[in-house]
Amino acid sequence: MGVAVDSTVKRKKKTEPETDIGRETRLELFRLQTELRLCEKRAYDLFLQNLIKGTSHLSLGQEAIAAAFGVAMRPDDYTFCTYRGHAHTLARGASMAGVLGELMGRECGLLGGKGGSMHLTDVEKGVMGSYAIIGAHLPVAAGAAWSAQYRGTDQVAVCFFGDGTTNIGAFHEALNFSVVWKLPVIFVCENNLYMEYTAIHTVTAVKNPAADRAAAYGLESILVDGNDADEVYRTAVRYMDRARAGGGPALIEAVTYRHSGHSRADPGKYRPEGELERWLERDPIKVYRERLLKLGFNEPTLADVEAESLRKVDEATAIARASPPPALDAIDKDLWADGGTAWRN
């Protein structure tokens, strides 16, 4: 395909929305995107109140991808996220109080305050970790997929990463390895146009950082509008089904846009004037809401979803705020499987 990023994002939407996605699924996609947005905004507010320390990487504007996969995945599938992984973790059903509590360094945190924003993990929900070293989790996801293949469980591993990851060695090692072993792993590149502070096209040999590299590994070039939850959902279902059936890995590039800077420290001033505004018009949740109305969903139904999501975020915030900081004995726990940290007798 090799479709250029610009032409993809400007591509005209089909005027008649497709009906292959059921109404319940569509409502769930809307609900999940709304929830992810409100929770991420809440995280930002909590930063401003200095209740969240350290750094944090928000995915405001990129929710359609995490939500679409969250809805499409089976409960026993594996998710691997980056340090920008709040949304992907929540999208698998992890506790919102657990996520906000972890960001706030509270005892109720998903990791008891030992991991922080960049390492959210919820093994029971299939979230096998958030990784803060660029590229590291691609081979790890391949390993989980290998394990699923070996055990014959037809689980799929889905590995999310940013455009910047496509320039690091582990990306290429993991792709080659996964194709050679025909592993049930879906690599999802969220191309938000910037690796940290630098525009991705200025540091990358090809126009579409993931899709244009697919051919090197004998993979189909897949470029989707990452701001269209339906398109991502269809793509997710299609390639996960194929992987489950033994068809091997896929590399999906979903083009999207980060509404905020790279991290807490970054106001995003390097972005050309008007760029953010243009993308805000294509805000995935705004676009999806309009689509649902066109499809005959009532305004009150959608407003209810929004109100309920906000209530959920408020409730999670209250739980996290009320949770104490971790007990100090956590420091000496869980280095080893015996629960302790002893390195000598």
Add this chain to the structure above:
Amino acid sequence: MAELTYRDAVAAGIAQEMERDENVVFLGEDVADAGGVFKATVGLLEKFGPRRVRDCPIAEQAILGAAMGAAMTGLKPIAEIMFSDFLAVCWDIVANEMAKMRYMTNGQVTMPVVIRTANGAGSRFGAQHSQSVENWAMAVPGLKVVAPAFPADVKGLIAAAVRDPDPVIVFEQKSLYSMKGEVPDGELVDQLGKARVLRQGKDCTIVALALMVHRALAAAEVLEKEHGISCTVVDVRSLVPLDTQTILSEVAKTGRLVTVEENPRLCGWGAEIASIVADECFWELDGPIIRITTPHIPLPSADRLEDNTIPSVERIVRELREKID
């Protein structure tokens, strides 16, 4: 009791565990069809088939990443990194990922993974294929580290590593692969974190690891016979967990500690042992602690240079004669 080479003991240890547990799998470069570049894994492919014994591309991050992902989801992988120097190209997976995962996730993730690797000098391979890097691994919280000196320990410690629920790195000393030794028949499972006293003496306690154990034993013979210096020799075997009780008690008996280390000087494993002994056994010491190590340099390749770089029997004898009354 059968006599096995160190390399055959590797295959025997892996085979024992693969027979016992279907979830044990083995992967690495040239390990299946070729049986390993050191021929330490010959026969495993034939015995267990290509589903469980897998050749990989030259992609160490992929190999260890895959081993880690598999370990997190129910398998017990053994991954080979052909030369321990190559750990540097996948150190992120080892030091940032495998080692930290359980702690960071508040105990959610279990990581029963074994990394085997050929470590150390003696083969004239030059600086990028001969380094002793066991001290790198020792410095990372969350890794267990063993380095066997004898075939029986190779088999038993590999088995113990596979059964351990935490990440374990097994450093095999590559110039020992052809060494023969008695290995007990039947199932053999050793214990991580246990040093072994190989020889008891009165004048000093030499603590050594892997190839250096053999040199320490040979030096102890010479010192006893030719110079009347009687040495205890302790094989550390396991750097993490570290059997400090055995070391402290053997040092207390002789009043002197000598470490013989193949790793370069700075932050070598002996420095940690010296620090522990100084902290906890100071009043039992009759003289300064002696560290005999490879100098703080990359390893040169020519036989004459290599032989004069890593600690030799002659050097151990000379230094002990000079420093022990």
